Amino acid sequence: MASLVIDSPKVELWATSSTDEVEAVIRAVYKQVLGNAHLMDSERLITGESQLRDRKITVRDFVRIVAKSEFYRARFFESSAPYRFVELNFKHLLGRAPEDQAEISEHIRRSVESGYEAEIDSYLDSEEYTAAFGENVVPYFRGTKSIVGRKQVEYNRMFGLVRGFAGTSSAIKDSKLLYSVATNSTAKITLPTVISSTEKRFKILVKGSKFDSPRRRSVTEYIVPASKMTPQIQRINRTSGTIVSITEIV
16 A cells, blocks of 8 residues: 655755756646646746756746746636645645644634735745755655654645645645634544535634624624635624634534
8 A cells, every 4th residue: 555645855955956856846846836737837936947957046936936826826716716725835835734723723814914925925934944954955754754843643634635746736625624724633644535525614703893883792603614615714804703613523
């Protein structure tokens, strides 16, 4: 039986890297950031690749270009629920699973309030990214090894996000870790199962919402299907509500 999670190798760009080694770096960035997606020649980011080959930008800069590309945005932001989008950002850009509900909620709020690009920048400009990858190491999966300063529970959660070399991030649209993170519980390591066709529902708790004025409450609860999560969160933001938590209804 193949391993459920396979560590990706550490790939680094050096000043002395050969042409073939630079091409290997470019391939590694595409594979990691795009979640093992197939990329057609017409979809390649030619300008960014050329800048990296000429050493005008660093690997971190190229990762940023790929993560802010229309390909990434369409595949992971526009077609996924917000919770899943954040999960994948942790996987693709920091090489680990999210730690807790607060971490997830922070990134969902940033994505809604500050925009898509600010959400991407928050990973790449973080102290964690700098310490783990610096300027010229391609991000890689770190969740299957102990990480200094991180909780051990992330080890199991990483198995829910990474399913070996053949798996693609876009194959699953629903969150894989929502219940584990929201309840601060350990995710079970299991083999892939058939995805249910029943759409999941989520409970959003909002503080300070003005939706039901003049019938206002300090905390408002909304039950929404996964496909309606993004419009609902945008509506909450427009009405000055603050998201307290997002949990799956099981």
